[in-house]
Amino acid sequence: MELNWNTYETTGNTEADLAKKFVDAIHVENNFEFYGNQTAVCFITLNAGTFSSIAFWENALEHSPRFANPGIFPWTLANATSGYIARKFSITGPNYTIIDNRINEKQLISNFKTDVLKYSIKNVFCVYWDIKKTNKQFSLIAKWSLILA
Amino acid sequence: MLTNNNIAVTGLGVVCSLANNINDFWSALLNDSCGIKNWEDLKHLDFKYTHASRVENFECDALQRGFLFSVAAIDQAIQQAKVASQEKWGLFLGTTMGESAAFEAIAEKNKTLIPEDYTGFGICKRLQQKYPKIKTFQCFATACAAGNYALNAGLDALRKGDITIAIVGGVDPFSKIAMTGFSRSRAMSPSGICKPFDLDRDGMILGEGAGFLVLEKVENATKRNTNVLAIINDCALSCDAYHPTAPKPDASGIIDCFNQILKNNVLKHSKIDWISAHGTGTKLSDQSEAKAISNVFKAYKPYVSSIKPKIGHTLGAATAIEAIVSVLSIQHNTIPHTINHTNSEFDIRIPKQPVYTEVNHVLNCGYAFGGLNSISLFSSWN
Numbered sequence A: 001m002e003l004n005w006n007t008y009e010t011t012g013n014t015e016a017d018l019a020k021k022f023v024d025a026i027h028v029e030n031n032f033e034f035y036g037n038q039t040a041v042c043f044i045t046l047n048a049g050t051f052s053s054i055a056f057w058e059n060a061l062e063h064s065p066r067f068a069n070p071g072i073f074p075w076t077l078a079n080a081t082s083g084y085i086a087r088k089f090s091i092t093g094p095n096y097t098i099i100d101n102r103i104n105e106k107q108l109i110s111n112f113k114t115d116v117l118k119y120s121i122k123n124v125f126c127v128y129w130d131i132k133k134t135n136k137q138f139s140l141i142a143k144w145s146l147i148l149a
Numbered sequence B: 001m002l003t004n005n006n007i008a009v010t011g012l013g014v015v016c017s018l019a020n021n022i023n024d025f026w027s028a029l030l031n032d033s034c035g036i037k038n039w040e041d042l043k044h045l046d047f048k049y050t051h052a053s054r055v056e057n058f059e060c061d062a063l064q065r066g067f068l069f070s071v072a073a074i075d076q077a078i079q080q081a082k083v084a085s086q087e088k089w090g091l092f093l094g095t096t097m098g099e100s101a102a103f104e105a106i107a108e109k110n111k112t113l114i115p116e117d118y119t120g121f122g123i124c125k126r127l128q129q130k131y132p133k134i135k136t137f138q139c140f141a142t143a144c145a146a147g148n149y150a151l152n153a154g155l156d157a158l159r160k161g162d163i164t165i166a167i168v169g170g171v172d173p174f175s176k177i178a179m180t181g182f183s184r185s186r187a188m189s190p191s192g193i194c195k196p197f198d199l200d201r202d203g204m205i206l207g208e209g210a211g212f213l214v215l216e217k218v219e220n221a222t223k224r225n226t227n228v229l230a231i232i233n234d235c236a237l238s239c240d241a242y243h244p245t246a247p248k249p250d251a252s253g254i255i256d257c258f259n260q261i262l263k264n265n266v267l268k269h270s271k272i273d274w275i276s277a278h279g280t281g282t283k284l285s286d287q288s289e290a291k292a293i294s295n296v297f298k299a300y301k302p303y304v305s306s307i308k309p310k311i312g313h314t315l316g317a318a319t320a321i322e323a324i325v326s327v328l329s330i331q332h333n334t335i336p337h338t339i340n341h342t343n344s345e346f347d348i349r350i351p352k353q354p355v356y357t358e359v360n361h362v363l364n365c366g367y368a369f370g371g372l373n374s375i376s377l378f379s380s381w382n
Helices: A015-029 A050-063 A080-089 A105-119 B022-030 B040-044 B062-081 B100-107 B120-130 B143-160 B176-184 B218-223 B252-264 B283-296 B315-332
Strands: A006-012 A039-045 A095-099 A123-134 A137-148 B007-015 B051-053 B089-094 B134-140 B165-172 B209-217 B230-239 B274-276 B303-305 B361-368 B372-379
Touching: A006 A015, A015 A080, A015 A123, A015 A137, A039 A080, A039 A105, A050 B100, A050 B176, A080 A095, A080 A123, A095 B120, A105 A123, A105 A137, A105 B143, B007 B022, B007 B062, B007 B143, B007 B218, B007 B315, B022 B315, B062 B100, B062 B120, B062 B165, B062 B209, B089 B120, B089 B143, B089 B315, B100 B176, B120 B134, B134 B143, B143 B165, B143 B209, B143 B230, B143 B315, B143 B361, B143 B372, B165 B315, B209 B218, B209 B315, B230 B252, B230 B315, B252 B283, B252 B361, B252 B372, B274 B315, B283 B361, B315 B361, B315 B372
Parallel strands: A039 A095, A039 A123, B089 B134, B089 B165, B274 B303, B274 B361
Antiparallel strands: A006 A137, A095 B134, A123 A137, B007 B209, B007 B230, B165 B209, B230 B372, B361 B372
């Protein structure tokens, strides 16, 4: 089994922006079917959440921890984007966030086979997420693929 | 059951506010000691809430605290398991933030650091250097359910024969970012007393720590003449897909996990002796968890307790440390109690003192921001 990877690139001011733009683009450009608890999300990233973590603590230092912007906090977690993807596509199956600097296709396919047996999974939405920060702007290169049973 | 390959737990290691070794940890869980304190340094930093459960007498470079907690816990676990040199190790780590102090240092602009070096991936890389027998690793950043995700991956890799020894665990050092975030999310306890499932509960207390387990096939452990402490049968995962931080009010995701694990392992409800609950002490999370337990366990009510009033919420380490407690509970035929519990709000069976009874099956629960639900099942062996 080989996976076909698509690439999506965008820029934004926050990690939340990037997630929204990515999901909107997937919605518009594709006619995917997801199957609730029979779909899994596998989100692979080396740095999701790190920039929001830094931004949140900068905000706390500026305003005091008592008054830091609470809206940033959920995005300090690497799994915030995979949770967002799940909410937008109503995916209630397993939701993995793996911290890695590469896509391990063999591992993804192997995990998928296990989840087919265990949860009767029909497909897995795999996303590789790489963020760069230049000055105050974020740029995203996302690669995504759908593994089908 | 998906397979007949029984997976044994053969080693345990822990670092938390209560203890840095398994024996002291277990003793502390059964008495009234508590690792939560009020911290002056947090007051000086202008935190609204200043109670936390931090590891004392562990001097180290703040940027390597997660790595060094992990080393301390892994050393204990591999020593107990007496792992042989020819074994092929895999490392499976769960963490919420990795080395959070590094992100704080970057924000404070007092150090030039590469953020990616301090994620869970960075911790895994350093652990691989420290333990060259680690041939492969995977890091799960699935917030407060991360330990169970790591257990699930280790279990799967062993069953597939990819490795012969799985070093599985979770770690999160104390994080000012998390302290701020949970405070601003109104999840922290103003009283500084964590009271899971209590009518008067007012929130969580942040902790820190690491918990690691050595897993291997039972036949491998038997061949090596190593004690099987318990077996890990399965782990069930689901996602609420409901809200970034709040649990789904009908608790359907958690209920799915319970039903799935009971069905897949052909277990009657009455066979579950103890539910090691997520039990954070927050209004919504406890409500949702109790609702799920009441919904699934109607006629028969297993004991339900949480260790978070003692060690705080250790985030990515929580379900790993609680997995260790699940194993200890089976080993010692003892169910730890929930301290600070006086007025029950829910129709669940919460022990106020340790319960000395035969323990054969334990469910270890962890739920997380992002709507993640996870439950692992541990059982006695022979």
